[in-house]
Amino acid sequence: MKRLLSIAALCLAARLGAQTILIRNATVLTVSKGSLKGSVLVRDGKIAEVGEQIQAPAGTDVIDARGGFVMPGIIDCHTHIAVDGNVNESSVSVSSMVNIKDVIDPEDINIYRAVAGGVTTANVLHGSSNAVGGQTVVVKLRWGRSAGEMIFAGATPGLKFALGENPKRSGSPVGNAAARYPATRMGIEDTIRDAFIEAKAYKAEWDAYNAAVSNGEHRMPPRKDLKLESLKEVLEGKRYVHAHSYRADEILMLLRVADEYGFKIRTLQHALEGYKVAKEIAAHGAGVSTFSDWWSYKVEAFDAIPFNAAILQNKGVLVSLHSDDAELMRHLNTEAAKVMKYGGLSETDALAMITLNPAKQLGIDNRVGSIEPGKDADLVIYDKHPLSNYAKVQKVLIDGTIYFDRDTEVNAQPLRAAEKQKLLDKEKTPK
Amino acid sequence: MQRRQERWKERFTRVHETLTNCLPKASARMQLLYLRHTETMERNRRRAVLALLRNAPVLKSPGPQYPRRPFAGCIAVPALCWVLGFGAFASAQQAIAIRDATVVTVSGPTLRKGTVVLRSGLIEAVGPEVASPADAWIIEGEGLNVYPGLIDGASNWGMPQNLSPGGMGRGGRGPEDRPGATTWVKAADELQPSDPRLERARSAGFTTAAVFPMRGIFCGQGSIVNLAGERAGDMVLAPRIGQFLTMSQAASGFPAALMGTIAYIRQVYLDAGRYAALKEAYQREPRGIRRPDYDRALEGVLESKRILLPANRRVEIDRMQNFAAELGQPAILYGMQEGYRSIDLLKKAGAPVLVNLRWPERGPDTNPDQPENARVLEMRDRAPSTAAELAKAKVKFAFYSGGLDQPRDLQKAIKKAIGAGLPRSEAVRALTLAPAEIYGVADRLGSIDKGKIANLVVTRGELFDDNTRIEMVFVDGKRFLTAPETTAPGGRGPVTNRGNER
Numbered sequence: 015m016k017r018l019l020s021i022a023a024l025c026l027a028a029r030l031g032a033q034t035i036l037i038r039n040a041t042v043l044t045v046s047k048g049s050l051k052g053s054v055l056v057r058d059g060k061i062a063e064v065g066e067q068i069q070a071p072a073g074t075d076v077i078d079a080r081g082g083f084v085m086p087g088i089i090d091c092h093t094h095i096a097v098d099g100n101v102n103e104s105s106v107s108v109s110s111m112v113n114i115k116d117v118i119d120p121e122d123i124n125i126y127r128a129v130a131g132g133v134t135t136a137n138v139l140h141g142s143s144n145a146v147g148g149q150t151v152v153v154k155l156r157w158g159r160s161a162g163e164m165i166f167a168g169a170t171p172g173l174k175f176a177l178g179e180n181p182k183r184s185g186s187p188v189g190n191a192a193a194r195y196p197a198t199r200m201g202i203e204d205t206i207r208d209a210f211i212e213a214k215a216y217k218a219e220w221d222a223y224n225a226a227v228s229n230g231e232h233r234m235p236p237r238k239d240l241k242l243e244s245l246k247e248v249l250e251g252k253r254y255v256h257a258h259s260y261r262a263d264e265i266l267m268l269l270r271v272a273d274e275y276g277f278k279i280r281t282l283q284h285a286l287e288g289y290k291v292a293k294e295i296a297a298h299g300a301g302v303s304t305f306s307d308w309w310s311y312k313v314e315a316f317d318a319i320p321f322n323a324a325i326l327q328n329k330g331v332l333v334s335l336h337s338d339d340a341e342l343m344r345h346l347n348t349e350a351a352k353v354m355k356y357g358g359l360s361e362t363d364a365l366a367m368i369t370l371n372p373a374k375q376l377g378i379d380n381r382v383g384s385i386e387p388g389k390d391a392d393l394v395i396y397d398k399h400p401l402s403n404y405a406k407v408q409k410v411l412i413d414g415t416i417y418f419d420r421d422t423e424v425n426a427q428p429l430r431a432a433e434k435q436k437l438l439d440k441e442k443t444p445k
Numbered sequence: 446m447q448r449r450q451e452r453w454k455e456r457f458t459r460v461h462e463t464l465t466n467c468l469p470k471a472s473a474r475m476q477l478l479y480l481r482h483t484e485t486m487e488r489n490r491r492r493a494v495l496a497l498l499r500n501a502p503v504l505k506s507p508g509p510q511y512p513r514r515p516f517a518g519c520i521a522v523p524a525l526c527w528v529l530g531f532g533a534f535a536s537a538q539q540a541i542a543i544r545d546a547t548v549v550t551v552s553g554p555t556l557r558k559g560t561v562v563l564r565s566g567l568i569e570a571v572g573p574e575v576a577s578p579a580d581a582w583i584i585e586g587e588g589l590n591v592y593p594g595l596i597d598g599a600s601n602w603g604m605p606q607n608l609s610p611g612g613m614g615r616g617g618r619g620p621e622d623r624p625g626a627t628t629w630v631k632a633a634d635e636l637q638p639s640d641p642r643l644e645r646a647r648s649a650g651f652t653t654a655a656v657f658p659m660r661g662i663f664c665g666q667g668s669i670v671n672l673a674g675e676r677a678g679d680m681v682l683a684p685r686i687g688q689f690l691t692m693s694q695a696a697s698g699f700p701a702a703l704m705g706t707i708a709y710i711r712q713v714y715l716d717a718g719r720y721a722a723l724k725e726a727y728q729r730e731p732r733g734i735r736r737p738d739y740d741r742a743l744e745g746v747l748e749s750k751r752i753l754l755p756a757n758r759r760v761e762i763d764r765m766q767n768f769a770a771e772l773g774q775p776a777i778l779y780g781m782q783e784g785y786r787s788i789d790l791l792k793k794a795g796a797p798v799l800v801n802l803r804w805p806e807r808g809p810d811t812n813p814d815q816p817e818n819a820r821v822l823e824m825r826d827r828a829p830s831t832a833a834e835l836a837k838a839k840v841k842f843a844f845y846s847g848g849l850d851q852p853r854d855l856q857k858a859i860k861k862a863i864g865a866g867l868p869r870s871e872a873v874r875a876l877t878l879a880p881a882e883i884y885g886v887a888d889r890l891g892s893i894d895k896g897k898i899a900n901l902v903v904t905r906g907e908l909f910d911d912n913t914r915i916e917m918v919f920v921d922g923k924r925f926l927t928a929p930e931t932t933a934p935g936g937r938g939p940v941t942n943r944g945n946e947r
Contacts, residue, residue, distance in 0.1 A: 098760065099703025105695065106619055111712060112704040116768075121760050121820070140704075148704060160763050234726065238715050240708055241619070430819065437822035441807065 033058055035414060036070040037395065040079030045086055045362060045370050046384035054084055056391040059413035064385055079395050082408060085365060086384050087134025087392030088346050089372040091303040092256070092283050092336035094139060095124035095343065096153065096164075102141035103148055107181070107195060108209045110173055111240035112148035114138050118161040124340040126157045129418045131344030132394040132407045135166060137376055139283075140174040142258040145181045145196065145205040147174030149244050150256060152376050154392070157417050170377040172280070173244055175257035177202055177264040178314050203267050210275040213245035220246070254280035254377065256303075260314040262290035269298045281375045283336070285326075286318035292329035301332040301375040306352040323367065324357020334372035351401040364401060540564040541922070542577035543903065546586025551593050551878045552892035561591055563899040566922040571893050584903075592908055593877040593892050594652025594900030594918055598799045598843035599689075599753065599779055601659050602850065603640045603670060603680075604632060608658035610848065616695025620712040623663075624695055628745025630665030632656040633684040636677035642850045643672045648927045649852030650908065652900035652920045653682070655845075655884055657689035657753070662706060663713065663742070664689040666749055669886055671900065673920040682898070686884045687777065688749035707768065714772045717746040751775040753799070757782040758824075759790070766794050777883065779845065783824055784831035791840045797883040798840065800875070802858040803847035804828050829858075832875060833866035843880035844872075852915070852927075859909050872909060 038053040042064055052066035055074075070076055094101045098119040103109035118138065128136065134155055140148030152169035181202055196202050219236045226233050247253035255272070259265050259282050272279050281301040282288060286309060288295060288302045295302060304326075309318030327333045335350055337343035350364040373383025382390050391414035398405040410418040541563045548559035548571060562570040562578060569578075577583055601609050608630065617624035635658065646654070652672055658665035667686045674680035692706050700706045723737035752772070756765040757780035769776030779799035784791065791798060805825050811817075835842045844862075849855050863872050881891025889898050899922035906913030915927045 098764075100694070100701060100705075103700065103702040103705040103708075105616060105697070105699040105701040105705065109705065111620065111708040112700075112702065113708065114704065116707040116764070117702075117704045119760055121758070123818070161760065162763075162767065234723065235719075237719055240712050240715070434819040434822060437819065437826055438817075440826060441822065 033414075034062075034071060034074040035077060035391075035411070036068060036074050037077045037079055037084055037393065038068070038070075040082055040084045040395065041399075042385055043083055043085040043362075043365060043400070044385040045365050046386055048362070054385060054391075054393065056393075056411065056414040059391055059415070061385060061387050061389050061391050061393075063387055077395070077409065079408070080397070083396045083399055083405070084385065085132075085394050085396070085400050086369040086389075087382065087394055087410065087412065088132045088368045089334075089376070089378075089383060090128070090133050090136040090337050090343055090346060090368075091281065091334045091372040091375055092139055092338045093128075093136045093340075093343055094141065094338070095128060095136070095340045096120065096122040096138055100141075102143040104141070104143035105194070107144050107205045108146040108241060109140070109144045109148050110146050110209070110242075110244040112140065113151070113244075114140055114148060115151040115165065115171070118151065118153065118164060120157075120159060120161045120164050124343070125155050126418070127340070128343045129155045129157055129410050129412075130407055130423070132347060132396070132400070132410060133343055134392040134394070134410065134412045134417075135373075135376075135378070135382055136343075137172065137256070137372070139172070139256060142174070142176035142180040144176060145202045146209050146245070147176055147258075149253070150174055152378065154412055155417070156412055156415075166378060166381075168378070168381070170252070170254050171247075172254040172256045172376075173248055175206070175255055175268070175279075177257065177259045177268060178261060179312055180258065181205075199264055199267075202264070203271060206268070206271055207275075209245055210249070210271075210277075213242050213249060214275070216242040217246045217249055248277050249275070251278065254278075256281045256283050258283045260284055260286050261317075262287040265291050266294060269294060269300065273298070281334075284338070286315050286322060288331070289319065289322045289325040290317075292326050292331055295326065296330040301334065301371070302326050303334045303336045303372065303375060305338070306335050306349040307356065320352065320356035323353045324359050327357075327359065327363065327367075332371055332374055333367055334375055335367045336372070347396075347400040347405060348403060351403075354401070361401060540569065540578045540581035541584065541919075541924070542575075542581040543584045543586045543589070543591055543901075544577055546589040546591045546903070548893055549590060549592045549873060549908075550893040551874055552894050559591075560586075561893060561901065563901075563919060563922045566899050568893060568895055568897050568899050570895055586903075588905060589916060590904045590907060591893065592650070592873060592902045592904070593890075593897075594902050594920065595650045595876040596843070596880040596891065597646065597651055597654035597656075597876075598845035598880040598883070599667070600646075600654035600656050600846055601848070602642045602646055602654050602672065602846075603636045603638070603656055604658060605635055605637055608632075608635055608660050608665065610659045612696055613661045613693045614696055616698030616700060619699050620709045620716075622699070623713070623742045624699060624709075625661030625693060626663040626713070626742045626745075627658060627661055627665045628663045628688060628743075628749065629741045630658050630745070631668060631684055632658055632666065632670065633668035633677070633681040636668070636670060636680060638674055638677055638680060644925075645850050645852060646672050646846075646855075647918050647920070647925050648915065649855045650902040650904070650915050650918060651846075651855075652902065652918050653890060655686060655880060659689060659691070662691055662693050662700075662709065663746070664691060666745065667753070669884055669890070671898075671920050673923065673925060679921070682890065683884065683886050685748065685750070687751035687753055688746065689753045690755070692755055710768075711772070713742070713746060714774075716740075717743045721747055751777060753777045753779050756780050757801075759783045759787040762787045762790050766790060766796075769796075781831050781835075781842075782828045784842075785827045785834045788834050788838045788840070791835065792838050795840075797879075798835070798842045799845045799883075800832050800835070800842050800862075801847035802844050802855065802862075803849050804858060804861060827865075829861040830865035832862040832872070833868075836867055836871040836875075841879060841883060842875055843883055844875045856909060860911075863909055869907065869909060 035056040036053055041049055041051050042054055043049045053068040055063040055068050096119050098117040103112045137152050139150045150172035152166040153164040154166050156164050182197055196205050223236055248255055257268055257279050279300040281303050283303050285302045285304055304323055307320035309315050323333050337346055346368045350368045353359045353364050370383035373379040382392050391411055393411045395409040396405040397408055408420050409416055543561045545558050548556040548561055556573050559573050560575040613625040654670055655667050656670045657667035666688055668681055669683040669686055671680045692703055694701055700709050720743040727734050727736055752774045754765040754776050756762040756778040765778055777797055781798055781800045782805050805828050859872055863869055878891035881887040899919050901919040903916045904913050905916055918925050
């Protein structure tokens, strides 16, 4: 264990020590501005320069990409990793008082494995058991740091909604769970409407109070209700709605309810029938975060087609590809490649669906999502083109710090296994 | 069983010999042996007289594990002593002096040959040159070690079943239903002096505990309690020492997830803050204001001056530290299984912590072929070193029993921490002065100092040593003898204060 710790300490020292890093001898896939053969200079955690010939200033750490590829860190718009406890506050139909931020587990090994798959930022969502679910949070996968240090500072927080089978089937109780309204898609619409009627009244109460206070009046503030507080933020545009949805009819329902109550759906998650109502989605301004080619795992997923992403994109919808799964999260690059086969999108479009597009959907595209000077140095180095099945992640940088290095990892594995065996043996030995 | 029988046989043979040979000049050893029966005698004096007159056995029928012949001695000794007029020794007002013992004061240096005088439930004097008062009943302390009575830093001893750890049952429809909240419940009000665990704890050297209701999320308020007394009221030293919180979920209903529990607690504190403000405004000028609705859950929150939050993993320690800061509550974190790798966080926060003596173990039902996380393996290996690390970093900590109540298990657990590098003196401190300081009762408890409550544990051999025997404990100056280890808990049906009747 001590040896491991000292290795970890050395790595950390190396991380902290390097202020300037030059990644050279690479094909740079910028996503926003095409690709070039050259180098990326990183300074103080930000991308300083991208070009064919960059002179490394003195004291620069040079990373030789050995003819590999550099792309922006992958952004997963839908994951449930790194959550402590149940991912669903399934007891109530409106659980907007709960916040994923409170239960981020920075020691979930899935974080490290996602980093090893090139993911640097993720939208960690509440589950889909409630019409109005919990608050969501965007994290940078700074493996080894605390929960607080993982939060993507400045990213707009979200609120999960869910439509269809998942929230309605909780109307048919399993085991000793209590039956819960709603049990139908109609009931889900009603639940969302109810929540926003309540939220509007709450907002009016607070607006009146704030107006009175700014007029110098002395008043007791209204009760702060955490459930309605997050819905109020949605009405004020300070919190994004990420809505789990499958069928075209319920997608239309949600867009209409949102228009009626005066808020926006930031992204439709999954939206496997999105292609049927692409124009309406585009008109509302919602993005879609979907699977590449996953379907038929439940009735409402029967009408899915692998062309969904391409059709939506061609109709003017901002589309990203997500994982919703700890394992799938580790190879989103090959997921992206599928939209080239199904829909004939370009290489850049495909890469954008796991980098720049989700960054836009999460409102963090000024910081991440492409390789441009001034953006965060969240970079992935592959040995082959990332859209190839044969590509392996070599190194991953977040804010200019190396969080995954294939060589270090491979070297450390036997040592780790030995340490573990030692602990196992020790436990087996009777004391 | 065999050994226990032998021990009893030997002991009673000695009593008979002493009584016949040495009376009326009772030797110190004999007095000590006699004292082993004084409580019984007090309680049964009347019945003993009657029984003697009737020439019939008096005491309750013993458990089947006790041999018949020594039991006869058990009746004979108190009865005979009563007849011989030794009854005066039993008085609580009587001074007791433990002479020439090794006195581990904890607050100061250990006295190699010191005397402790107890009177009226308090420590009257302590020191190397203290003279035993003329009226004192003397215990020759040669070969004995005297420590402050051990304190359990967070305990459920003496709490009824419905306040003991367990599922919180049905939840609510939201935070407004206040599921799992009994904030107003005080351990002091629910105390059951007849709890058999109290006697077991005394036999392990514990005289005091910070007792909490432990059911639900807002479980209720703890009290500092002495582990012996005729009535609950006698036992309470401090009735309100803080609110015990867990991160439980409901079997059905809200909250169903950890994040639900956290959101719920946050909402309750927001509500409590508002409730306090409304009450204050109403107090100032009730006319023209609608009175705030009385809310007993919030009342309990407001009267709790500190909270206890669960934190075992490093992640949880970090989370709960931040949560306590957000709530603006002074907090004591309890658990600390990964404390050994969280020293930086704990040192920075500077708040005291409670270390669970029930060290993590591989579950009995875990599949041996199921590969376990290296971190979990490491945690099980290193958890007992937490105390040593905390002591090294000078983070204030106390131990708590975590559901252990068998003397053997408690001793074993403490030994494990010592084996993992905790200096013995620090182990003693973590079970005496440290918890007293953490709960703000160090002015009356936790060390052997003049004027403090006469809670002591007297051992033959150093506390926590393998062959050490706990000879007796004093609670409020009243002496209790060590009961033999019970077999399976609950195996003998409901037991009430039977320890001294054997």
